[in-house]
Amino acid sequence: MSKSGSTSKITRRTALAGLSAGAALLAMPRIGRAADETIRIGFPTPLTGPFAAEARDQVKCAELAVKLVNDKGGIGGRKVELLVRDDKLNAGEAATRTLELIEKDKVHAVVGALSSAVQLAVNEVTRARGVIYVSISQSDTINEAKDFSKYTFHEALNPHMTTAAVARQTLKKGMKVAHLVADYAYGHEMLRGFKRAQAAIGADNVGEILHPFGAADYSTFMPRLMSLRPDVLCISNFGRDQANAIKQAVDFGVKQQMKIVVPVILHNQRLAVGPDVFEGVVGGANYYWGLESQSKSAAAFNAAFKAANGGAIPTDYGAYGYSGVGSLLAAMQTAGGTDTDKVVDALEKLQYDLTKGPQHYRKCDHQSVQSVLVLESKKKSAMAGDNDLFAILANDTGSDDMLRSCSELGHAT
Amino acid sequence: MDLSLIIMQLLSGIALGAVLVITALGLTIVFGMLGVVNFAHGALFMIGAYAGLYLASLTGSFWWGLLLAPILIGAFGMLIEFVLIRRLYGRSIDDPLLLTFGLSYVLVEGVRIVFGSDGIPFPTPPQLIGVLDLGIGFFPRYRLFVIALVAVVLLVLWLTLEKTRVGLIVRAGARDPTIMQVLGVDIGRVWLAIFGLGVGLAALGGVLAGPMRSVNPEMGSLVLAEAFVVTVIGGLGSIVGAVVAGLMVGISISLVALFAPEMATIVMFALMAVVLLIRPQGLFGVRGRTA
Numbered sequence: 169m170s171k172s173g174s175t176s177k178i179t180r181r182t183a184l185a186g187l188s189a190g191a192a193l194l195a196m197p198r199i200g201r202a203a204d205e206t207i208r209i210g211f212p213t214p215l216t217g218p219f220a221a222e223a224r225d226q227v228k229c230a231e232l233a234v235k236l237v238n239d240k241g242g243i244g245g246r247k248v249e250l251l252v253r254d255d256k257l258n259a260g261e262a263a264t265r266t267l268e269l270i271e272k273d274k275v276h277a278v279v280g281a282l283s284s285a286v287q288l289a290v291n292e293v294t295r296a297r298g299v300i301y302v303s304i305s306q307s308d309t310i311n312e313a314k315d316f317s318k319y320t321f322h323e324a325l326n327p328h329m330t331t332a333a334v335a336r337q338t339l340k341k342g343m344k345v346a347h348l349v350a351d352y353a354y355g356h357e358m359l360r361g362f363k364r365a366q367a368a369i370g371a372d373n374v375g376e377i378l379h380p381f382g383a384a385d386y387s388t389f390m391p392r393l394m395s396l397r398p399d400v401l402c403i404s405n406f407g408r409d410q411a412n413a414i415k416q417a418v419d420f421g422v423k424q425q426m427k428i429v430v431p432v433i434l435h436n437q438r439l440a441v442g443p444d445v446f447e448g449v450v451g452g453a454n455y456y457w458g459l460e461s462q463s464k465s466a467a468a469f470n471a472a473f474k475a476a477n478g479g480a481i482p483t484d485y486g487a488y489g490y491s492g493v494g495s496l497l498a499a500m501q502t503a504g505g506t507d508t509d510k511v512v513d514a515l516e517k518l519q520y521d522l523t524k525g526p527q528h529y530r531k532c533d534h535q536s537v538q539s540v541l542v543l544e545s546k547k548k549s550a551m552a553g554d555n556d557l558f559a560i561l562a563n564d565t566g567s568d569d570m571l572r573s574c575s576e577l578g579h580a581t
Numbered sequence: 582m583d584l585s586l587i588i589m590q591l592l593s594g595i596a597l598g599a600v601l602v603i604t605a606l607g608l609t610i611v612f613g614m615l616g617v618v619n620f621a622h623g624a625l626f627m628i629g630a631y632a633g634l635y636l637a638s639l640t641g642s643f644w645w646g647l648l649l650a651p652i653l654i655g656a657f658g659m660l661i662e663f664v665l666i667r668r669l670y671g672r673s674i675d676d677p678l679l680l681t682f683g684l685s686y687v688l689v690e691g692v693r694i695v696f697g698s699d700g701i702p703f704p705t706p707p708q709l710i711g712v713l714d715l716g717i718g719f720f721p722r723y724r725l726f727v728i729a730l731v732a733v734v735l736l737v738l739w740l741t742l743e744k745t746r747v748g749l750i751v752r753a754g755a756r757d758p759t760i761m762q763v764l765g766v767d768i769g770r771v772w773l774a775i776f777g778l779g780v781g782l783a784a785l786g787g788v789l790a791g792p793m794r795s796v797n798p799e800m801g802s803l804v805l806a807e808a809f810v811v812t813v814i815g816g817l818g819s820i821v822g823a824v825v826a827g828l829m830v831g832i833s834i835s836l837v838a839l840f841a842p843e844m845a846t847i848v849m850f851a852l853m854a855v856v857l858l859i860r861p862q863g864l865f866g867v868r869g870r871t872a
Contacts, residue, residue, distance in 0.1 A: 218799065221699045351843045380846040384794050384803050385597055388838035388845060391589035391718065411700060411795045419705070419721040419793065421712040440700030440795050 207248045207506055209234070209493060210269035210278040212290060214257035218382070218407045219282050221436045225486030226304065227252050230279065232476050233493040233522075243500050250493070251275060257282070259289035266293045276506040279323075279492045281305050282485070284353040291320055300511060302496050304488035306330075306432065307353055311533040313578030318512055321534040323492040327354075329570050330431045330452030331361030333540040337561050338400060338429050338450050341370035346398035346426075348389060348413060350405035351378040358404035358431040374398050379405070379413075386413045390420040400427045411437040415445050423448065433543050435483040438557050446545035453541040455487035455523055456558055469523045481555050487523050494522045495529075495536075527566060532574035532581065538566040585717035590839050591832060592715075596724040598831020599731040600790055604804055605811035605823040606738075607782030613818025614755045614775045617666060617677040622783050623805025624685035627798060629654050629784025630791040631692055634703050643706035643792075651785040658780025659773050666776060667769070685801070692798045700795035709792075727789050734785070735824060742820070751775065810849050814856045816866020826864060 211230055213223040234250045242248055251273055255262035262281060269275045270293070277300040281287040284307030291310045294301035295317040308326035309315055339345065345366050349355040355378070363373060375396045377389050393401060401422060403413050414428060414437075422428065433451025460467040469490065473482040482490070496511075499518050503510035519528050527538040543558035551557070564570070575581045608622050619625075632654050637646030661684070669676045705723050712719035742748035754761045754771045761768050786804070794800060811830055815822025830849050838845040856864060 224698075378843040380843060382803070383846060384800070385834075387593045387597060387721075387724065387793075388590065388835040389842060391586055391593060392839055392842075394718065395583075395586050408700065408795060408797065415795065416793065419712075419723065421719050421721070436699055437795075440702060440797070442702030442704065444704065445702075 205246050207243055207246050207500065208273060208275040209248065209250050209496065210266065210273065210275035211250050211252045211280045211489075211493075212255040212262050212265050212269070212278070212286075213252065213280045213489075214282050214286070215252075215254040217257040219257055222407070222434075222483070222485040223282060225436075225483045226280070226282070226489035228477055229473065229482055229486040229489035230493045232473055233490045233497060235476065236472065236494075237497050237501075243497065244504055246505075248497060255281060255286050255290075257286060259285045262286040263289040263293050266290050267297075270294070270297050270299055275299070276500075277302070277496055277511070279304065279496060280489075283307075284309065284357075288315065291315060291317075294319055298508060300496070300508060300515075302492045304485075304492040307357055308535065309353070309357075311535050311577055316533060316577075316579070318534075319508070321496075321515055321529055321536075323495060323536045324488055325432075325452070325454045325538070325540060326535065326571075327357040327361040327431060328364070328572050329540050331358055332365045332570065333542050333562065333564050334429055334431060334450060334452045335362060335365035335369060335371075336564075337542045338427060339366055339369045339371045343371040343400060344374045344396075344398045345371050345400045345402060346374050346393055346396045347376040348386070348393060348401065348403045348405075348417075349376060349378050350381050350409055352381045354406050355381075355404045359402075361431065362402050362404065371400075379409075381405075382409065384412060386416040387420070390417060390422065393417075394420065394422065394425065398426050400429055402429050402431070404431050406432070407434070407437065408440070410434055411441045414449060415441050418445050432484075433545065433558070435485070435557065438545055443546065443548040443551060443557075447547040449545045450561065451543060453484050453543050453558075454538070455482070455484050456541055456543055456560065457481040457483075457555065458558065458560060459524055459541070459563070462560075462563065463524050465521050466524050491520075491522045491527070491536075495520050495527070525565070530568065530571065530574075532579040533577050535571055537568060537571065540564045540566075540570065587836075587839070589715075589718045589720065590835050592720055593724075594832035594835025595828060596728050596831070597834060598828040599728045600786055600793075601807055601811050601831055602824050602827030603731050603734065603782055603789065604786035605808040605815070605827050606735075606820065607779040607786070608808045609812045609815065609818055609820060609823045610782070611776055611779035612812070613820070614751065615666075615670075615772055616674065617669075617681070617776070618674060619681050619779065620678055620805070621661075621681040621685040621688060622779075622808060623801030623803075624688040625654060625658065625780050625783040625801070626787040626790070626804050627796075627801035628657075628688055628692065629787030630703065630796045630800060631696060631701075631787075632784065633788030633791055634701060634796055643704075647785075647788050650788045651781040654784035655777045655781025658783075659777035661780070662773050662776035667772075670772075685805075689798050689801070696798070698798060700797035703791035703796045705792040723792055727793075730789070734782075738820075807849065810853050813863055814853050816863025818867070819863065819865035822863055822865030 213226050215223050230250055234248045237248050253265040278294050279302040281290045282305050284305055287303050287305035291301055300319050302321045302323050304324045306324050310320050311322050347359055349359045428449045430451035438446045457470050460470050498520050499511050499514035502514040515529055525539050527536050529536055542562040544561050546559055611617050611619050629650055633646040633650035636649045637643045709723040709726050713722050750766055754768055758768045811826045815826030833848050833852055834845050837848040
């Protein structure tokens with residue numbers, strides 16, 4: 169809800185605030201017209217629940233993207249407003265909030281959602297109402313033909329991209345690989361990605377253990393995993409599940425026997441359990457602030473974020489909020505407004521570079537083609553400071569070859 | 582499937598059960614003696630973990646945290662009893678239940694405000710890092726320590742309740758508070774101490790769980806559900822029941838995890854359903870007792 173950029177002098181501010189409040193009260197019927205002039209972006213995200221830390225980062229970054237556009241005078245003179253709603257990590261809640269955003273708040277587009285199930289619900293609603301939705305959830309089922317619509321865009325990386333990049337860095341022909349997987353969509357998709365990648369490399373699968381989503385104790389899976397004697401253990405789960413599973417695997421001495429690999433290594437979870445536990449764990453990522461030494465856009469994004477958030481650094485999932493909203497606003501800029509068809513057209517043609525290098529939305533399924541990072545968690549003694557968490561092992565440039573083909577996703581080619 | 586794997590799995594189950602036992606014990610003692618269903622038990626478990634972490638970092642040693650946090654949070658529990666719970670004795674069972682339910686929200690939000698919603702790292706004490714070679718496999722030293730410590734706590738608790746004068750008063754007070762008052766025992770003080778003990782045990786469970794799980798404001802909610810399941814299986818108010826059921830649940834989860842890992846969480850509820858069908862009062866519960 170960034171409404172800064174006002175040029176009024178500080179001395180006049182109090183007076184203006186009082187005046188405008190009074191004016192707003194008198195001008196009730198005019199609000200409808202005034203609202204037409206603002207561009208409103210709906211932003212459902214799980215502000216409460218186990219992904220709250222990631223969600224808050226997303227909001228900060230999304231607000232930053234809006235602020236930067238407003239500071240430059242908005243889009244065609246119209247200010248942009250972000251309407252953040254708590255989806256509570258619940259598909260029903262998300263659908264209700266999204267519907268409200270569309271019907272009551274008259275948003276021009278929706279960006280957000282973190283969990284795969286919630287993303288599907290938001291996509292259902294936006295698709296039915298013909299509203300553009302830019303998803304920043306990892307799951308890519310909405311890119312498959314049965315859930316896809318021309319209003320659906322997917323800014324986040326997808327399981328296929330991250331698992332392939334991580335596997336390339338960590339697996340070799342003949343290696344033995346075991347999997348510990350959260351038993352829901354996210355885990356299943358990551359497992360599918362890893363198995364596909366390991367088959368291509370020629371590594372052997374020695375076992376898969378599915379664990380219940382949100383389990384607090386993983387110790388009961390450890391003896392079995394150890395007895396499989398793998399070279400690599402892939403742990404495919406998200407949020408606190410990742411922190412707990414890795415911590416307990418380390419307690420059982422797993423790291424002495426095998427390497428731990430995750431599809432997506434989470435900034436906040438690394439902070440939650442500390443460097444000793446995560447040391448040597450390798451995982452994929454969409455963004456890491458340390459990229460600034462290699463990328464001008466990363467340096468600019470970090471600087472803008474630091475300026476707006478008291479010197480704090482942006483995180484991986486936060487960056488999605490910035491690039492999701494940022495790419496949409498860039499397309500609106502090109503389209504000269506909010507006309508849905510024109511904006512869809514502009515998004516399809518858009519070449520953008522907001523956080524880490526060139527990106528574009530693939531025509532057939534609207535998946536953002538972008539670079540994939542592979543990070544390794546640093547050991548405590550190698551850290552230059554509190555924020556120096558990861559070493560960048562690889563920065564694979566974005567290309568269509570990273571993605572499943574359009575025909576594989578069920579699209580006409 | 583070889584024998585050593587099954588033994589290792591059993592051991593994992595016992596370690597898991599040990600944390601469940603210590604947490605369920607606090608819940609069941611407070612219910613058995615005071616008739617209070619303490620819904621804030623999970624939140625107090627979480628507060629215990631934070632207190633343990635805070636005291637450990639303050640003193641530079643995990644052991645001070647382990648010793649002081651349960652005492653401090655136990656004292657905090659006595660304050661809660663004195664200020665809030667005490668007023669509700671003699672009323673229906675719902676009143677303290679709602680009160681503690683609300684209290685748990687306040688505690689969780691309070692911790693969020695002070696420490697933030699993200700987890701905080703709780704390092705394993707240096708002496709207990711790593712694994713011990715048991716001949717058939719490796720097992721984390723810390724989890725072996727938890728099993729041993731819980732065994733000691735149980736023994737001390739049992740001796741106190743069965744062999745001392747204090748234990749006698751507590752047991753008699755649970756059975757007939759009126760007669761105890763007639764005999765000149767200040768039953769209010771006994772209840773105060775019991776509630777403090779129950780909360781202290783929750784806090785001890787939290788400190789013990791800290792180095793195994795990440796410490797975060799929501800860590801208590803799952804534990805509360807587990808503790809209730811254990812308490813119900815063992816029989817509300819039964820100390821022996823909590824110990825047997827806690828170990829039973831831990832071992833069942835562990836063995837099911839070996840054969841059907843995705844069922845690991847559900848098994849505990851299935852076990853509860855079966856026990857309730859056969860013995861509605863729980864394994865060691867007294868029939869018809871609802872405080």
